[in-house]
Amino acid sequence: MLQTVSLAELARRFTSDLSHLEQVAAVYPCRISSYYAGLITAPHDPIWRQCVPSVEELDDTVQLPDPLDEERLSPVPGLIHRYPDRAVLLVSNRCATYCRFCMRKRKVGCSGGETDLPAAYAYIAATPQLRDIILSGGEPLMLPDDELHQILSTLRRIPHVEIIRIGSRIPVTDPSRITPALCRMLAEHHPLYLNTHFNHPQELTPESARACSLLASAGIQLGNQTVLLKGVNDDSLTMQKLLTGLLRLRVRPYYLHQMDLVRGTAHFRTSLEQGRQLISSLRGRVSGMAIPHFVIDLPGGRGKVPVLPDTLQRDGVVWLVQTSSGEWVRYADPV
Ligand SMILES: *Cc1c(COP(=O)(O)O)cnc(C)c1O
Numbered sequence: 233m234l235q236t237v238s239l240a241e242l243a244r245r246f247t248s249d250l251s252h253l254e255q256v257a258a259v260y261p262c263r264i265s266s267y268y269a270g271l272i273t274a275p276h277d278p279i280w281r282q283c284v285p286s287v288e289e290l291d292d293t294v295q296l297p298d299p300l301d302e303e304r305l306s307p308v309p310g311l312i313h314r315y316p317d318r319a320v321l322l323v324s325n326r327c328a329t330y331c332r333f334c335m336r337k338r339k340v341g342c343s344g345g346e347t348d349l350p351a352a353y354a355y356i357a358a359t360p361q362l363r364d365i366i367l368s369g370g371e372p373l374m375l376p377d378d379e380l381h382q383i384l385s386t387l388r389r390i391p392h393v394e395i396i397r398i399g400s401r402i403p404v405t406d407p408s409r410i411t412p413a414l415c416r417m418l419a420e421h422h423p424l425y426l427n428t429h430f431n432h433p434q435e436l437t438p439e440s441a442r443a444c445s446l447l448a449s450a451g452i453q454l455g456n457q458t459v460l461l462k463g464v465n466d467d468s469l470t471m472q473k474l475l476t477g478l479l480r481l482r483v484r485p486y487y488l489h490q491m492d493l494v495r496g497t498a499h500f501r502t503s504l505e506q507g508r509q510l511i512s513s514l515r516g517r518v519s520g521m522a523i524p525h526f527v528i529d530l531p532g533g534r535g536k537v538p539v540l541p542d543t544l545q546r547d548g549v550v551w552l553v554q555t556s557s558g559e560w561v562r563y564a565d566p567v
């Protein structure tokens with residue numbers, strides 16, 4: 233059973249009045265696992281910012297609830313099919329902790345908009361180009377082992393589904409959910425990839441390390457998707473600690489996401505230029521293995537695009553290439 237803390241308990245712990253946040257939680261649900269709340273060291277620290285509601289969420293009324301047009305791109309409710317060969321199946325709309333910056337803020341923790349699983353299986357089975365299915369939500373690992381096993385087995389019976397990915401923040405928000413029994417079950421469904429979601433070095437705890445180690449030892453390839461968040465991880469040193477710490481946990485950084493233009497999340501947004509400078513600041517300074525792709529997911533469901541530093545210029549037939557220390561070097565392709 234997931235242990236959670238209420239806003240009232242949090243208020244007592246930090247002797248602050250949080251009653252005004254109940255109105256925010258009435259619009260965008262609040263849930264904080266006891267484990268994750270335990271990582272907070274002071275009010276408004278990077279953990280607090282990620283999980284405790286803020287009145288600023290209600291100030292943001294300009295952006296759209298679903299800027300990536302996921303609903304329009306769903307041929308059946310709960311299956312998002314944007315790219316030719318892969319699709320996202322939303323298998324749960326609950327999470328162990330609701331992140332205040334969530335790109336599916338419009339639906340996580342809310343009722344309605346349930347996935348039509350039989351229709352989704354039928355669509356996947358009838359669409360042979362789908363070779364990669366991504367289980368997301370919400371949080372797939374909020375499902376009991378047997379339900380998850382059922383979903384994975386059903387997908388595995390579709391011959392053209394080659395790989396299955398799970399998107400899960402459970403190793404960060406409720407690591408004790410990762411049990412040897414869960415890992416044994418998952419290992420029956422290889423090739424299986426799991427992308428988790430660490431955003432700050434304070435989240436790299438012994439409990440999380442144990443969860444990642446269990447998953448990795450079950451042969452599951454672990455990646456990480458970080459969201460670039462103002463006041464949480466938008467400085468180079470924090471990002472370096474996070475990314476190199478992830479490699480120690482056997483997790484390979486995969487994506488660094490520019491915040492989506494989702495309603496209720498404006499107070500987390502950084503500029504595209506800031507993100508680009510941040511990612512350039514890492515190159516040459518930390519292992520290439522630690523550096524994720526910095527991507528922007530374009531509005532209107534146009535997909536993810538990598539944002540790269542300007543390291544290339546053409547000078548006639550030769551190239552000018554900028555090194556990580558800023559020097560421009562001439563490079564000519566051999567004739
Ligand atoms: C991000 C995303 C994917 C997966 O993209 P990759 O670049 O392959 O990781 C697939 N479908 C949708 C709708 C997505 O948003």
Ligand code: SF4
Binds near residue numbers: 327328329370371
């Ligand atoms: S765990 Fe993922 S789906 Fe759930 S609230 Fe956080 S970002 Fe959203």
